[in-house]
Each structure stands twice: as structure tokens, then as C-alpha cells.
Amino acid sequence: MDTTDIFLYAGYLLVIIGVILSIIMPLINSLGDPKSLLKTLVGVAVIGVVFGVAYSTANGDVAAKYMADPFNITPEGAKVVGGILLTVYALFLLAIVGIVITEINKLIK
Structure with a gap:
């Protein structure tokens, strides 16, 4: 085992700890303020709903060459990945819209 392996394992350990x-x-920290914990749970629930909608609209089609040995992608796996991608796209658009609305509010005030 050389130093590269040691540093990689140390990096993995630090990521897991983080x-x-x-x-x-x-x-x-939120145990002292239960309202903040409730806000967090509502945020997680909203992201779960967005993922549920994205997953239900995602396409599970997989090309034949990706079902073969090196990739082994199943239609269910493709649908999960599609749902995750659509969720990321929706949250990205939501963030952009939020930024634009915030900037417009700053200009008005």
C-alpha cells in the first residue's frame, strides 16, 4: 500500500465524517428550536414530492447496448436516474426563478 492509497482512504474517511x-x-441544534426542524421536514417533503412527480414522468427506456454486460442498466434504474435528473432540473429552474424574483424585489424597494 503506497501513500496514494493511504491518502485516498483518508479522504474517504473525511468525506464520511463530513x-x-x-x-x-x-x-x-434544532432540538432547541422545533420550528426550524419543522421547516426542514417541510423542505424535505417538498423535494420528495418533486421527485415523485419527476419519477412518474421519467422515461424508463434503455437502448439495447446499455443493457449489455459493461453497463447492465435496467429500465427501473434508468427511470430512477431520469427522475433524479428531472428533479435537479426543476430545482435549478426554481432557484433561477427565485433569484430573479429577489432581484426584482430589490429593484422595486
Whole structure:
């Protein structure tokens, strides 16, 4: 095992620690203020609804060459990936619209 492997494993460990702390620390901080926890749950629920709509409209078609050995993509997997992509597109458009509305409000005030 050379230093590259050691640094890769250290990087993996730091990413895992970061993900765990980014989930646990806001939960600990929000226990003192339950309204903030409710807002977070509403946000997660809205993203879940957006994903549900995107998943139901996603296409599960897969070309024959991608169903073969190197890729092994199933129609269900393609539909999940399509749903995730559509969710990202919808949230991106929502962010752009929010930015434009905020800037228009700043100009009016």
C-alpha cells in the first residue's frame, strides 16, 4: 500500500465524517428550536414530492447496448436516474426563478 492509497482512504474517511456531521449537527441544534426542524421536514417533503412527480414522468427506456454486460442498466434504474435528473432540473429552474424574483424585489424597494 503506497501513500496514494493511504491518502485516498483518508479522504474517504473525511468525506464520511463530513456527511455524518452535516446531518447530525443541524439536528442537535434544532432540538432547541422545533420550528426550524419543522421547516426542514417541510423542505424535505417538498423535494420528495418533486421527485415523485419527476419519477412518474421519467422515461424508463434503455437502448439495447446499455443493457449489455459493461453497463447492465435496467429500465427501473434508468427511470430512477431520469427522475433524479428531472428533479435537479426543476430545482435549478426554481432557484433561477427565485433569484430573479429577489432581484426584482430589490429593484422595486
